[in-house]
Amino acid sequence: MFNSLFGWFERLAEPFPKMPAERPPKGLFAFIWHHTKPVWPLVLLGGILAAAISVAQIVIFSFMGDVVDWLAGRPPENFFQDEFWTLAGMGALIMIVMPILGILHDLLLFQTLAGNYPMIIRWQGHKYLLRQSVSFFSDEFAGRVATKLMQGALGTREVVMKTVDVFAYVAVYFVGAVALMATFDPVLMAPFLVWIGLYFSAMAFFLPRLRKTSEVQANARSEMTGRVVDSYTNIATIKLFAHAGREERYARDAMERFLHSVFPQMRLVTLLNTTLGFLNASLLFSVAALGLWSWSLGTATVGALAVGLGLVMRLEGMSHWVMWELAGLFENLGMAEDAAQMLAKPQEVKDKPNAKPLSVTAGAIHFDDVSFHYGKGEGVIGHLDLDIKPGEKIGLVGRSGAGKSTLVNLLLRFHDVEDGSIRIDGTDIAKVDQESLRAHIGVVTQDTALLHRSVQDNIQYSRPDAAMAEIERAARQAKAIDFINDLSDPTGRTGFEAHVGERGVKLSGGQRQRIAIARVMLKDAPILVLDEATSALDSEVEAAIQDSLDQLMEGKTVIAIAHRLSTISQMDRLVVMDHGAIVEQGAHDELIANNGLYARLWARQSGGFLTLDDATSENAHGVAAQ
Template sequence: MFRWFETRIDPFRETPVARPPETLLAFYWHYVRQIWPVFAALVVSGGITAVLEVMMFRYIGEIIDIVGKTTPDKVFAEYGPTFLMMAFVVLVARPVSSVLHDMITRQTLLPAFPALVRWQGHRYLMRQSLEFFQNDFAGRLATRVIQTGMALRESVVEVFGSLWFVIIYAGGAVVLFADADVWLAVPLMVWIVLYIITLAWFVPRIRESAKAMSHARSTLTGRVVDGYTNISTVKLFAHAEREDTYIRESIADNVAATQAQTRLVTLMSATITTLNCFLIGATAGLAVWLWSLGSVTVGAIALSTGLAIRIYNMSGWIMWVVTGIFENVGVVQEGMETLSRAHAVVDKPGAKPLRVTQGAVDFDHVNFHYGRKSGVIDNLTLNIAPGERVGLVGRSGAGKSTLVNLLLRFYDLQGGRILIDGQNIADVTQESLRAAIGMVTQDTSLLHRSVRDNIRYGKPEATEEEIWAAARQVHADSFIPGLVDPAGRTGMDAHVGERGVKLSGGQRQRIAIARVLLKNAPILVLDEATSALDSEVEAAIQEELDTIMAGKTVIAIAHRLSTIAQMDRLVVLEKGVIVETGSHDELLDRGGIYAGLWRRQSGGFLGGREQRLPLVGE
């Protein structure tokens, strides 16, 4: 039985990756409409449960009136069917409706609905641009995805379950009071009006305070995660106390936001308590007075007083339900700021997969400026032939990494176009584009998973033999067998820590090269690919890189010029413009920017040319 209810919602159903709406009600409906039959069942079961509970209070009054009108020996003979109906409602109908309502709420909605929101929110967020993630805390983004799913579920369940139950309950109570005597309903109606006015004043203010508290909480989480993620930097600069101050500010903001909300809640609670005391006193006093006039029966006094006390007890619950609804609405609104943000880089409608047959790469009058006034890449044209190996050279900020980011379409161009085998990368799918490009970066980040999973990331279907072959090619087989993580996993099964912190820089780099080797993409980008390696390992891996580069179009970036001097062609960038191009020997003979950069380094032995140029000042 549990399993049937638990499988009514499939949080991982096939749905397109769609941007959630930016307006609140539309945002809610975007998710609710996907499982509207479940919410319809919740409304029906909640309504039936409320009606049955009100009927039970009516039975109390009826029983009192019945025993006052008959004798013990005749009570069952005269009112047996009435008692049987009461017994059916109390012993069968009410428990069944309550269990059904709880099953829908707890088994169907509580686990699966937030999972659905989180899954779809995560999928949409994962396809945001690189810049989106660079501009925010990873911890805050994760918190918003998780909190929004929970808050959306809580607010919707309370509205469709609890609040609907209360509306039916209060409406039923008014009908029963009026049925006994119209005047008996007056205190309850006055209470309802004042109660609604109280909630209307307090709840919007609590909602805003909840939004501020959610923002303070997610910011605190982001700062804490940021510090933990960069703990080596914190310790390296001996800034533990500085980080304490940074986190303390966020904790203080969170405390202040919480205090602002609790003040409002306390004031609302005091107001509601006062109204509740008025309801019981006025209802009981009026019922007794009407009985003294002969207008109502003793049963009506029991019914009205019992319901008033029940409503008194329920009002506190209602207050917290409504407060919780709007607190969660505030959290959802804050989450919408992240989850409803438009993608900066999107596939065109009807975009087709990139097909790489040769590997030609053409930058055609490319312009890009990161939104600045001055250009980072200015009207750049560069044609790379299939299988050609090109090295990008230039001072920091010259535009080398930007050019690679544009090739990967992490950003959209402000002008011009980039072609791969004649196909504009703006017209193909991003996934197919990046699948065709293998890249090794200087700042290598590994996933906090096993060594095997990190290498296999380049080719998910790779066999164990292929994984070890890739590891051997980059000489990672020398250290992998000796790895042990805190959970006791060893070798390929050992987890590498967040961003690969359990490994040395050289070990991380070798794993990164191994996964790109396994990917075997037709276009290869090397951005300081061997900078973290010692000279001996670099020399060994350089031979493997030569093998990896065979038959591929290669774009290599390196500040250590000896590592790219063997490229077929070197392209020198200065402020986003190509200022020199040629082979290593040609550029040295020309005596320009490249020759100057070379003189600032130690010269080298590569590609059959050995020389030692004097350093500046020698």
Template sequence: MLNTLFRPFERLIDPFRPHDDLTPPSGLVAYVWSYLRQVWPLFAAVLAVGLLATLAEVMVFRYVADIIDILTSSKPGELWAQHGATFISMLLTIGVAWPILVLIQSLLLQQGLTTQFPVLIRWQSHRHIVRQSISFFANDFAGRVASKVADTASAVRNTLITLSDTFLYVVVYFSSAVYMFLEADFRLVIPLLVWLTAYGLLCWRYVPRLSKASEEGSEARSALVGRLVDSYTNIQTVKLFADPSREEAYVREAMEINTVKWQVQQRLITQLDVIVNLLNIALLLSTAVLAIWLWSEGAITIGAIALAGALTQRILNMSGWIMFQVTSLFENIGTIQNGIDTIAQPHKVTDAPEATALKVGRGEVRFDHVHFHYGEADRAAIDGIDLTIAAGEKIGLIGPSGAGKSTLVNVFLRLHDVTGGRILIDGQDIAKVTQDSLRAHIGMVTQDTSLLHRSIRSNIAYGRPGASDAEIIEAARRAHAWGFIPDLRDNRGRSSLDAHVGERGVKLSGGQRQRIAIARVLLKNAPILVLDEATSALDSEVEAAIQDSLLELMAGKTVIAIAHRLSTIARMDRLVVMDSGRIIETGTHAELVHAGGLYARLWARQTGGFLAEIA
């Protein structure tokens, strides 16, 4: 039955609703509003019901004062006749209306807002982050980015809830206290107003300092998480190369910085606690003395004394709560501001406003005077490349490390945008087509094969969702991967295609990962194929076995292959030799060996000349 009550409220927010794919605002208020405006009716309902519930709570103090005055001024036999209607209204307000309002507020807040609202923020933040360019992820810790996506969403929710709670209680309680005190005797308001002034000055003094300390603390925590995740993600390198004390010092430094930042904040909080406590004692004593004096003068009733005492005590209890809320508020604001720096960065590689889907018929690729550099001060990584690859032609890219081969592939895939010139596929400028459609028509096997921590089935079918098990197994057989897949078993007992491969595929050998990657591309069957050191992780026997599969994969496709092991691409239709971002030689294997240039020297080294020279 309770689930039936909860479910409609849990569906008030659809976190995965369609939304504009815009860069989040970089300003704090604008950033929060960009998400709040999507759910503002629910938030307004929470505020409205909360206001009514808080007013009902305040009425308890008023009713206590009224009951005391009624009992001290009425005869027992006439009590019900004279005040029965008053007692019934009190009963209905406190016993019926107040619980119902609290129930509705809790359902709207806890079931409607608290759970789903952060999911909405995380989902939209993730969709923005995952569309960032490769350079965005190269310049930050993956763990740090993930931490900010998760923490910022919670901080936005907590900030809004804290603001609404604090606003409701401050406005309702303080305005009610002033009104009721004025109604009894205007002089009762004097201690409260003095206290409010001092409390406001205290907030004005400490809140900005708390805000800065909270932001710095949040940044320190994100940096700490980034270092921890960096160590855990690269645990094999850490174990093989790092001096344990050096690695511990690296993490310890971040922990010490994080501790110092939070100590600054806690010192401020302690100062606030002490000063607020002194102010509270002064308010309590001054209100009590004044109320008793006014009663002795006949200016107020006993009920008014009870009202003043109870309401003052409630305000004093709230003052500590409010200070805690303010502290929490600025911790969350610091987290949001820190998260905005990462989440609200605009995309560097974007689809053109009128981008259309790429249509590949023949598969001709043309690099038209292409330039690219990674930064204004850097030398050009690609310097005026002019290259046409005919439909179905297979070319090999060759050159020393740093020649620009992988960079040329990266701009072809639009992982970076060119800084000059253009790249065309069947006459279509890739800068004017959607990135998703571009990459859907290109299959790629990279040198550093990193698999998703999912099942073998999911990894192979990643480029072609919905493929049947029979198609997945056939692709695995063609990639010479089926020989080991049936024997795989993970720590949860899942086996074969259901076995999970671990983060980045660490449970598999390099050769096994490479064969899974090749199976994935075989299944995708895209018309353009890019091989970046595709067989580098395979031993000679497996490489020889898979060559036939690669030749089958390349049949009828336009192929760009990069390899340092020249024997693997010597049979390509044409070889393109690069150095320092330029094309310096083109031709078949035989032509380039005969020409005696860079390719001939590289070939001589790999076929014995280099070893002979060393000897």
């Protein structure tokens, strides 16, 4: 029975609404309303229930005053007979109405909103962030982004629910308390009015200051978390360079900044509590003194004094609760605002309205007068023209920093070109859906990162509907089947079910590369990009897998990047780049005969690798993957 009741309330809100992953508004309150729209009727109902509970409590206080007066001035003989219906009504209010209101309020608060509401924010935010550009994540700690998303969801929920729930309850209770005292004795109303005025003056002074410290603290917390996660993510590098002490200092610097954002907040809290204690003591003293004075003059009854002192004691406890709730409100406002600033950032690479899926029939690629400078106005790639025929296999050659990987990143629309256009089979890729574009391009990069999932999941990622037999065939073609069968993880999973660790850390570089190659083989896309695809493989494995790569490239348009020129010397055409421009094109033998840049690079090779005396790092320009 209880599970059915809980389940009904849990299903009142849809945690994963079918809404487009659109950019939320920039302003804090617009951001909050954007995420509250799916549940605002439920939030409003929660506020109404809280107000109703407050009214019921004021009615009970009023009744208790009447009871005191009855006991002080009426004989007991006919008491129950005369007041039966009043007592029965109050009994029903206490035993039936208030528990029902409380249960409904708690079910709505905890079952319907507590879990579903922040999940709506996380879901919408995560969908939007997944569509951010690669450069967005290059500029941020992954841990920092995740922290802001998670904290922002909880902060937004607390801001809305505290505002509606607490303010509805408190506003009704404070107004009701003053009105109740006015009905008993107008003189006793005065201390409550003065107290309320001073109470809200204290809030007006302290809470904005608490909000400022909370904003600083939220940002410092995200920075601290981001640094810690960055250390854990790169633990192998830290150990390789014996820099545990350096990482301690790196994290401690952020932790100290966070700690120094806590101290000012705690000072304000201490001053706030001191002020509140003084106000509450003054209210208790003034109500007791005025009540006794009015009673001595015969203008106030014993019941009025009892109700006044009871309300004081109730308000004393409530005032601390309200102040802490409001302090929490402003702290959560800081977290919500911090998240809003990140989630409201525009997407750098965005599909045009009504973008159509890309259809690849042949695989021709044309770079038409393409320029791209990472927003710097010059450098990287300028006015580049390149035609790649359907099924043609080209090798991109050049020093680091020549623009090879940037050209591939533009083809994948990790960035949009600043001038010119890129067309596949005559269709401008800027006008098509990004996911459909990348669905037609298979990519193997030098820096292969796997998902922290099973081997099967990682290979199947390129084609989720692939059968197990196809996955195994791709692994066999990539010369990965033997080591996969020998894998196991700490939970006892083996083979294709074994998990590979974050970014595939449990595997060697060559093993990760072969799984990545198997993934692309399974995808079987008409356009293939190989960016140092075999750089992590030893010569024996590379030789063994070359036949599979040749088979994979068959019938596809291929762009291959390699510093080891021997791996691409047999391509149909070699395109030599330097400083973002194409300086030579042709087959290997032609370029050697021309005695140009390619011939010099070939001559400098030592053991099949380039000697990069004057190389500059392409990653300095923010390249997504080299």
